[in-house]
Amino acid sequence: MVSPISGIMAEIFIQHLENSFIKHLLDSKSITFYARYVDDICIIYDSSHTTPNAITQYANTIHNIQINPTTENAGQINFLDLKITRKTTNLEIDIFRKPTITNTTINYLSNHPLEHKLAAYRYYIERMYSLPLNKENQLKEWTTILEIARSNNFPDKILIRLRQQILQKINRTTPPKEPKNNTKWTTFTYVSPQIRKITNLFRHTNVKIAFKCNNKIS
Numbered sequence: 739m740v741s742p743i744s745g746i747m748a749e750i751f752i753q754h755l756e757n758s759f760i761k762h763l764l765d766s767k768s769i770t771f772y773a774r775y776v777d778d779i780c781i782i783y784d785s786s787h788t789t790p791n792a793i794t795q796y797a798n799t800i801h802n803i804q805i806n807p808t809t810e811n812a813g814q815i816n817f818l819d820l821k822i823t824r825k826t827t828n829l830e831i832d833i834f835r836k837p838t839i840t841n842t843t844i845n846y847l848s849n850h851p852l853e854h855k856l857a858a859y860r861y862y863i864e865r866m867y868s869l870p871l872n873k874e875n876q877l878k879e880w881t882t883i884l885e886i887a888r889s890n891n892f893p894d895k896i897l898i899r900l901r902q903q904i905l906q907k908i909n910r911t912t913p914p915k916e917p918k919n920n921t922k923w924t925t926f927t928y929v930s931p932q933i934r935k936i937t938n939l940f941r942h943t944n945v946k947i948a949f950k951c952n953n954k955i956s
Contacts, residue, residue: 832875
Protein backbone atom coordinates (compact mmCIF):
# COMPACT_ATOMS: atom_id res chain seq x y z
CA MET A 739 0.00 0.00 0.00
CA VAL A 740 1.41 3.38 -1.03
CA SER A 741 2.00 5.91 1.72
CA PRO A 742 -0.13 9.08 1.40
CA ILE A 743 3.02 11.15 1.96
CA SER A 744 4.79 9.68 -1.10
CA GLY A 745 3.41 12.36 -3.45
CA ILE A 746 4.60 15.15 -1.16
CA MET A 747 8.07 13.62 -0.87
CA ALA A 748 8.29 13.22 -4.66
CA GLU A 749 7.31 16.87 -5.16
CA ILE A 750 9.91 18.05 -2.62
CA PHE A 751 12.61 16.01 -4.36
CA ILE A 752 11.69 17.28 -7.85
CA GLN A 753 11.72 20.89 -6.62
CA HIS A 754 15.20 20.22 -5.18
CA LEU A 755 16.39 18.95 -8.58
CA GLU A 756 14.88 22.00 -10.31
CA ASN A 757 16.65 24.41 -7.95
CA SER A 758 19.92 22.51 -8.36
CA PHE A 759 19.95 21.79 -12.11
CA ILE A 760 17.34 23.94 -13.88
CA LYS A 761 17.39 27.33 -12.19
CA HIS A 762 20.83 28.29 -13.54
CA LEU A 763 19.65 27.56 -17.10
CA LEU A 764 16.87 30.10 -16.63
CA ASP A 765 19.32 32.58 -15.13
CA SER A 766 21.67 32.16 -18.10
CA LYS A 767 18.77 32.49 -20.57
CA SER A 768 19.59 29.12 -22.18
CA ILE A 769 15.94 28.33 -21.61
CA THR A 770 13.53 31.25 -21.35
CA PHE A 771 10.53 29.50 -19.80
CA TYR A 772 10.02 26.43 -17.61
CA ALA A 773 6.70 25.20 -16.22
CA ARG A 774 5.81 21.90 -14.61
CA TYR A 775 2.56 20.34 -13.43
CA VAL A 776 3.25 17.05 -11.59
CA ASP A 777 5.29 15.23 -14.28
CA ASP A 778 4.34 17.30 -17.34
CA ILE A 779 6.90 19.94 -18.28
CA CYS A 780 6.80 22.74 -20.85
CA ILE A 781 10.07 24.39 -21.88
CA ILE A 782 10.65 27.36 -24.18
CA TYR A 783 14.28 27.69 -25.23
CA ASP A 784 16.48 30.14 -27.13
CA SER A 785 17.62 28.34 -30.29
CA SER A 786 20.75 30.49 -30.42
CA HIS A 787 21.85 29.07 -27.06
CA THR A 788 20.71 25.43 -27.08
CA THR A 789 18.82 22.71 -28.95
CA PRO A 790 16.14 20.16 -28.01
CA ASN A 791 18.72 17.34 -28.17
CA ALA A 792 21.07 19.23 -25.84
CA ILE A 793 18.24 19.81 -23.36
CA THR A 794 17.25 16.12 -23.48
CA GLN A 795 20.82 14.90 -23.02
CA TYR A 796 21.33 17.25 -20.10
CA ALA A 797 18.04 16.25 -18.44
CA ASN A 798 18.89 12.56 -18.77
CA THR A 799 22.08 13.10 -16.75
CA ILE A 800 20.10 14.40 -13.75
CA HIS A 801 19.75 11.61 -11.20
CA ASN A 802 19.48 8.98 -13.96
CA ILE A 803 16.16 10.43 -15.11
CA GLN A 804 15.10 9.40 -18.61
CA ILE A 805 12.67 11.78 -20.33
CA ASN A 806 10.75 11.30 -23.56
CA PRO A 807 10.24 14.81 -24.93
CA THR A 808 7.71 15.93 -27.52
CA THR A 809 8.91 18.83 -29.64
CA GLU A 810 6.68 21.33 -31.38
CA ASN A 811 5.21 20.33 -34.73
CA ALA A 812 4.39 23.02 -37.29
CA GLY A 813 4.73 25.61 -34.54
CA GLN A 814 2.30 23.80 -32.22
CA ILE A 815 2.65 21.80 -29.03
CA ASN A 816 0.16 20.39 -26.52
CA PHE A 817 0.66 20.92 -22.79
CA LEU A 818 -1.93 19.59 -20.36
CA ASP A 819 -5.30 20.77 -21.74
CA LEU A 820 -3.79 23.53 -23.89
CA LYS A 821 -2.75 23.68 -27.52
CA ILE A 822 -0.03 26.34 -27.82
CA THR A 823 0.71 27.79 -31.26
CA ARG A 824 3.82 29.89 -31.81
CA LYS A 825 3.05 32.94 -33.91
CA THR A 826 5.48 35.58 -35.15
CA THR A 827 4.84 38.00 -32.29
CA ASN A 828 2.84 36.01 -29.73
CA LEU A 829 1.64 32.63 -28.50
CA GLU A 830 -1.92 31.60 -29.35
CA ILE A 831 -3.85 29.43 -26.89
CA ASP A 832 -6.54 26.88 -27.71
CA ILE A 833 -8.20 24.00 -25.82
CA PHE A 834 -6.63 20.57 -26.37
CA ARG A 835 -8.53 17.30 -25.92
CA LYS A 836 -6.87 13.92 -26.29
CA PRO A 837 -8.12 11.78 -29.20
CA THR A 838 -9.13 9.08 -26.70
CA ILE A 839 -11.44 11.35 -24.67
CA THR A 840 -14.99 9.98 -24.40
CA ASN A 841 -16.86 13.24 -23.65
CA THR A 842 -19.03 11.30 -21.20
CA THR A 843 -20.51 13.30 -18.33
CA ILE A 844 -23.36 12.62 -15.92
CA ASN A 845 -26.33 12.13 -18.21
CA TYR A 846 -29.10 14.72 -17.99
CA LEU A 847 -31.68 11.93 -17.61
CA SER A 848 -29.86 10.32 -14.68
CA ASN A 849 -31.10 10.53 -11.09
CA HIS A 850 -28.58 13.08 -9.83
CA PRO A 851 -28.92 16.64 -8.53
CA LEU A 852 -28.73 19.20 -11.31
CA GLU A 853 -25.73 20.74 -9.54
CA HIS A 854 -23.80 17.49 -10.05
CA LYS A 855 -24.90 17.18 -13.67
CA LEU A 856 -23.77 20.71 -14.52
CA ALA A 857 -20.44 20.57 -12.67
CA ALA A 858 -18.44 19.45 -15.71
CA TYR A 859 -20.05 22.05 -17.98
CA ARG A 860 -19.52 24.80 -15.43
CA TYR A 861 -15.83 23.90 -15.48
CA TYR A 862 -15.72 23.86 -19.30
CA ILE A 863 -17.41 27.26 -19.63
CA GLU A 864 -15.38 28.94 -16.87
CA ARG A 865 -12.18 27.61 -18.46
CA MET A 866 -13.32 28.94 -21.83
CA TYR A 867 -13.61 32.46 -20.40
CA SER A 868 -10.59 32.36 -18.09
CA LEU A 869 -8.12 31.46 -20.85
CA PRO A 870 -7.00 34.11 -23.38
CA LEU A 871 -8.77 32.48 -26.32
CA ASN A 872 -9.38 34.53 -29.43
CA LYS A 873 -12.96 34.85 -30.68
CA GLU A 874 -12.58 32.04 -33.22
CA ASN A 875 -11.24 29.53 -30.71
CA GLN A 876 -13.77 30.61 -28.09
CA LEU A 877 -16.64 30.03 -30.52
CA LYS A 878 -15.17 26.64 -31.47
CA GLU A 879 -14.92 25.66 -27.81
CA TRP A 880 -18.52 26.75 -27.13
CA THR A 881 -19.67 24.62 -30.08
CA THR A 882 -17.75 21.66 -28.67
CA ILE A 883 -19.31 22.13 -25.23
CA LEU A 884 -22.79 22.12 -26.77
CA GLU A 885 -21.99 18.96 -28.73
CA ILE A 886 -20.78 17.21 -25.56
CA ALA A 887 -23.94 18.30 -23.74
CA ARG A 888 -26.22 17.09 -26.54
CA SER A 889 -24.54 13.69 -26.56
CA ASN A 890 -25.44 13.46 -22.86
CA ASN A 891 -29.09 14.50 -23.46
CA PHE A 892 -28.80 18.09 -22.21
CA PRO A 893 -31.16 20.66 -23.76
CA ASP A 894 -29.30 23.62 -25.25
CA LYS A 895 -31.30 26.10 -23.17
CA ILE A 896 -29.80 24.76 -19.92
CA LEU A 897 -26.26 25.30 -21.19
CA ILE A 898 -27.15 28.74 -22.53
CA ARG A 899 -28.63 29.72 -19.16
CA LEU A 900 -25.54 28.42 -17.34
CA ARG A 901 -23.31 30.38 -19.69
CA GLN A 902 -25.28 33.56 -19.00
CA GLN A 903 -25.00 33.03 -15.23
CA ILE A 904 -21.23 32.60 -15.48
CA LEU A 905 -20.89 35.69 -17.69
CA GLN A 906 -22.92 37.75 -15.23
CA LYS A 907 -20.64 36.60 -12.42
CA ILE A 908 -17.53 37.49 -14.45
CA ASN A 909 -18.86 40.92 -15.44
CA ARG A 910 -20.22 41.80 -12.01
CA THR A 911 -18.72 45.10 -10.83
CA THR A 912 -20.09 45.14 -7.28
CA PRO A 913 -18.31 42.82 -4.85
CA PRO A 914 -20.32 39.82 -3.69
CA LYS A 915 -21.83 39.92 -0.24
CA GLU A 916 -19.69 38.59 2.52
CA PRO A 917 -20.91 35.17 3.69
CA LYS A 918 -22.50 35.12 7.11
CA ASN A 919 -20.34 33.59 9.79
CA ASN A 920 -23.26 31.62 11.17
CA THR A 921 -23.91 29.77 7.89
CA LYS A 922 -24.42 26.04 8.39
CA TRP A 923 -24.33 23.20 5.89
CA THR A 924 -26.38 20.02 5.84
CA THR A 925 -26.27 17.06 3.46
CA PHE A 926 -29.26 15.33 1.93
CA THR A 927 -29.23 12.00 0.14
CA TYR A 928 -30.63 12.69 -3.30
CA VAL A 929 -33.11 9.88 -4.08
CA SER A 930 -35.60 11.67 -6.34
CA PRO A 931 -36.48 15.17 -7.62
CA GLN A 932 -39.10 15.35 -4.87
CA ILE A 933 -36.32 15.92 -2.35
CA ARG A 934 -36.21 19.47 -3.73
CA LYS A 935 -39.53 20.20 -2.06
CA ILE A 936 -37.81 19.62 1.27
CA THR A 937 -34.55 21.41 0.54
CA ASN A 938 -36.38 24.45 -0.86
CA LEU A 939 -37.70 25.07 2.64
CA PHE A 940 -34.16 26.11 3.60
CA ARG A 941 -33.68 28.48 0.65
CA HIS A 942 -34.02 31.70 2.67
CA THR A 943 -32.30 30.49 5.82
CA ASN A 944 -28.68 30.37 6.90
CA VAL A 945 -28.63 26.61 6.20
CA LYS A 946 -26.93 25.66 2.93
CA ILE A 947 -27.71 22.37 1.20
CA ALA A 948 -25.29 19.84 -0.27
CA PHE A 949 -26.33 16.64 -2.03
CA LYS A 950 -24.90 13.15 -2.10
CA CYS A 951 -26.13 10.20 -4.14
CA ASN A 952 -26.54 6.58 -3.16
CA ASN A 953 -27.32 5.14 -6.61
CA LYS A 954 -23.84 3.73 -7.16
CA ILE A 955 -22.99 1.06 -9.72
CA SER A 956 -22.86 -1.58 -7.00
